[in-house]
Amino acid sequence: MVLSLVSLCAKEVVCDHSSSPSWLRWVPRELYGPLLQAAFASSRPLAVGELVQRWPERTLRVGGRRKQGQAAPSRLCIQALLLAVVRGLSDNRYGLQVLDLSGLQGDEGGVGEPMGGWSLTVALCTMVVQARAGWQRAQRRDVERKRFSDLEREKDVKRERGQSKRGKPLTGEEASRALRASSGSCSRLSDEQLLKGIRRRMEMERKQEVSVTGAGEGRKETERVKVNSEVLVHVRADLFVNARSWERVHVALSTPGPLKLQCRYLRVEEISVSSIRTLLDLLPQQGLLGVDVRYSNLGVAGLAELLPLLSNFPALKSLRLHYCNLDFRRDHPGQEEALRALSQGLAKLQGLRRLSLTALRLPGQLRVLLSSLPQPLEILELPYLSLSPADLAYLSCSHHASSLKQLDLSENTLDGNTLPSIRRLFSQASSSLEHLSLSGCGLTDSLLGLLLPSLGGCWALKSLALALNPLSTAGLVDLMRTAARMPALRHVLYPNPLEDYQPGLPDLPSSAQLLDWPLDEATDINVTSGRLRKVLADSGRSDIFLTCDLLNYDKDLMD
Structure with missing residues (x-):
C-alpha cells in the first residue's frame, strides 16, 4: 500500500507527542482525519485522545471493514478514544454528535493486542455509565449554585425591605458593608449546608421518579421526550453480550444520559430467552441490522417467542442461530404447531436477506421455514442441518435459488439421490452465486x-x-x-x-x-x-x- 504525502506527514507529526501543544491549536479541521488515522496506525493513544477530545466534526467513524493485512486498532488507542469522548462532553465547543464504532472490534488476543467484541462492549457500556454519572454531578452543581444564588438574592431583598420599613435609608458605606457581608455569607456556606442541599435534591428526584412511575401514558411520553433531549452523542456499535456482560449492557441501555448507545449487530451467547427479550426491548428499533444467537438453549418455543420481537426492527437483514437446541427429529407432541409458529414468525421479517442455521437438526422441514420468507435470501448457511433429499429438492426450486450470493451446505451428506437437486440448484444460481x-x-x-x-x-x-x-x-x-x-x-x-x-x-x-x-x-x-x-x-x-x-x-x- 502506497501512502500519500499527507499520510506520511501525519505519521511523523503524531509520533512526537511532546510537540502537540504547539501545533494542535492550529490544525485545520480537514486534517483531523488523517492525523487520527496515523495515530491509530502508529499506536499513539495520547495523540488519539487529544484529537478526539477536540474533534471538530459532527460525526466520527472508527472501524468498518478492514483491508486484508490491516490490523485492528490497539486496545490502548480504543480506551483513549472512549475517555476522550467523555471528557469532550464538558466542552461547549465539542462538535461530536455521532460516534460510529461499527465493525471496530478485532480478535481477542490477536496481534497488537486489539480489543475484541466482548471487551469493546464492556468498555462502551462503562463509558456510557461514567458519562451519565459525570452529567449528574454537573447537574447537581448547577442546581446547587442556582439555589444558593436565589437564596442570597432573597436575603438581599428582605434586607432592603426591612431597611425601608424602618425608614432609614442605607448610606454608601453601610450598603457596601451589607454587600460584603452577603458575599461573605455565601462563601462561608458550610459543608453541612451543602450536603443538606444535595440530600434535599436527591429526595426531590426520588419523589419525581415515584410520581412518574404512577403517572399516565401522557406523563411517560413527556419524560421520554425529556430524556431524549439530554442526549449529546449517539454511539453506534456492534454489541457482544453473554452472561458475564449482560447486566452491564442492560444498565447502559436503560440509563438515560448524554451518551445514547445504539446497536448495529447484536451477538448473544449463553443467555436465556427472557434476557434476550429484555435486550431487544431496550434497543432502538431503527438501525439494528443483524442478530446472532449462539449456544443459547432457545428451544422451539423460545425461538417462536423471539421472532415476533425481531419483526419490530424494520432494518433487520441478518438472523443467525448457532447451536440453539432446536431438534425436530424427536417425536414431540405439538411439533406441527411449533413449526407453524416459527413459519409465521419468519414471515414477518420483511427485510431479511441472510439466514444462518447451524446444527439445528431440521431434516425435512426446510420448506416450512424458507417458504414463509416474503423476500428471497441472498445468503443462506445451513451447515450440520442433516438436510434430506426433499430439503435439497425444495431449495433448488424455491424463490431463493436464483438470488443466492452465498451458500453453505457444509457437513450435509450429498449422494446420488441429491445429485439432480444440486445440479438444478447450481443452474438456478449460476448468475448470482x-x-x-x-x-x-x-x-x-x-x-x-x-x-x-x-x-x-x-x-x-x-x-x-x-x-x-x-x-x-x-x-x-x-x-x-x-x-x-x-x-x-x-x-x-x-x-x-x-x-x-x-x-x-x-x-x-x-x-x-x-x-x-x-x-x-x-x-x-x-x-x-x-x-x-x-x-x-x-x-x-x-x-x-x-x-x-x-x-x-x-x-x-x-x-
Missing part, C-alpha cells in the same frame, strides 16, 4: 466429476470450499481444470488428497475421520500444491489462490 462451501459433504471423485459440469457453469463464483472431502489427487486435478475455466474464481479451499494420509484410513472416510487422521510424515503437502498450481498455470490462470489450511480460511476477507 459468489461463495460456495461444500466442505465435509462426502464428495468422492466420481460424485464430484458428475457435479463439475454444473459447477463450472457458475460463472460468478469467487470462492469455493471443498475441505474434508475424500478426494484423490486425480480428483483434485480435474477440479483445477474446471476452476481454470471459471472467470471470477479467485479462492479455492481444497482437501488433502487421500494419498497424503497415513495407511489405515477407511475407503470412504467421514469428515471427522479426515480431520483427525494424521498425515503421512513422508508426504510434502507443497508437492500437491505445486502440482495443482501447475495445472492452473498451464491453463493460463495464475490469479487463483489455493490453500488446504481449513483453520485460517476466511471467506469474509476475500473481497
Whole structure:
C-alpha cells in the first residue's frame, strides 16, 4: 500500500507527542482525519485522545471493514478514544454528535493486542455509565449554585425591605458593608449546608421518579421526550453480550444520559430467552441490522417467542442461530404447531436477506421455514442441518435459488439421490452465486466429476470450499481444470488428497475421520500444491489462490 504525502506527514507529526501543544491549536479541521488515522496506525493513544477530545466534526467513524493485512486498532488507542469522548462532553465547543464504532472490534488476543467484541462492549457500556454519572454531578452543581444564588438574592431583598420599613435609608458605606457581608455569607456556606442541599435534591428526584412511575401514558411520553433531549452523542456499535456482560449492557441501555448507545449487530451467547427479550426491548428499533444467537438453549418455543420481537426492527437483514437446541427429529407432541409458529414468525421479517442455521437438526422441514420468507435470501448457511433429499429438492426450486450470493451446505451428506437437486440448484444460481462451501459433504471423485459440469457453469463464483472431502489427487486435478475455466474464481479451499494420509484410513472416510487422521510424515503437502498450481498455470490462470489450511480460511476477507 502506497501512502500519500499527507499520510506520511501525519505519521511523523503524531509520533512526537511532546510537540502537540504547539501545533494542535492550529490544525485545520480537514486534517483531523488523517492525523487520527496515523495515530491509530502508529499506536499513539495520547495523540488519539487529544484529537478526539477536540474533534471538530459532527460525526466520527472508527472501524468498518478492514483491508486484508490491516490490523485492528490497539486496545490502548480504543480506551483513549472512549475517555476522550467523555471528557469532550464538558466542552461547549465539542462538535461530536455521532460516534460510529461499527465493525471496530478485532480478535481477542490477536496481534497488537486489539480489543475484541466482548471487551469493546464492556468498555462502551462503562463509558456510557461514567458519562451519565459525570452529567449528574454537573447537574447537581448547577442546581446547587442556582439555589444558593436565589437564596442570597432573597436575603438581599428582605434586607432592603426591612431597611425601608424602618425608614432609614442605607448610606454608601453601610450598603457596601451589607454587600460584603452577603458575599461573605455565601462563601462561608458550610459543608453541612451543602450536603443538606444535595440530600434535599436527591429526595426531590426520588419523589419525581415515584410520581412518574404512577403517572399516565401522557406523563411517560413527556419524560421520554425529556430524556431524549439530554442526549449529546449517539454511539453506534456492534454489541457482544453473554452472561458475564449482560447486566452491564442492560444498565447502559436503560440509563438515560448524554451518551445514547445504539446497536448495529447484536451477538448473544449463553443467555436465556427472557434476557434476550429484555435486550431487544431496550434497543432502538431503527438501525439494528443483524442478530446472532449462539449456544443459547432457545428451544422451539423460545425461538417462536423471539421472532415476533425481531419483526419490530424494520432494518433487520441478518438472523443467525448457532447451536440453539432446536431438534425436530424427536417425536414431540405439538411439533406441527411449533413449526407453524416459527413459519409465521419468519414471515414477518420483511427485510431479511441472510439466514444462518447451524446444527439445528431440521431434516425435512426446510420448506416450512424458507417458504414463509416474503423476500428471497441472498445468503443462506445451513451447515450440520442433516438436510434430506426433499430439503435439497425444495431449495433448488424455491424463490431463493436464483438470488443466492452465498451458500453453505457444509457437513450435509450429498449422494446420488441429491445429485439432480444440486445440479438444478447450481443452474438456478449460476448468475448470482459468489461463495460456495461444500466442505465435509462426502464428495468422492466420481460424485464430484458428475457435479463439475454444473459447477463450472457458475460463472460468478469467487470462492469455493471443498475441505474434508475424500478426494484423490486425480480428483483434485480435474477440479483445477474446471476452476481454470471459471472467470471470477479467485479462492479455492481444497482437501488433502487421500494419498497424503497415513495407511489405515477407511475407503470412504467421514469428515471427522479426515480431520483427525494424521498425515503421512513422508508426504510434502507443497508437492500437491505445486502440482495443482501447475495445472492452473498451464491453463493460463495464475490469479487463483489455493490453500488446504481449513483453520485460517476466511471467506469474509476475500473481497
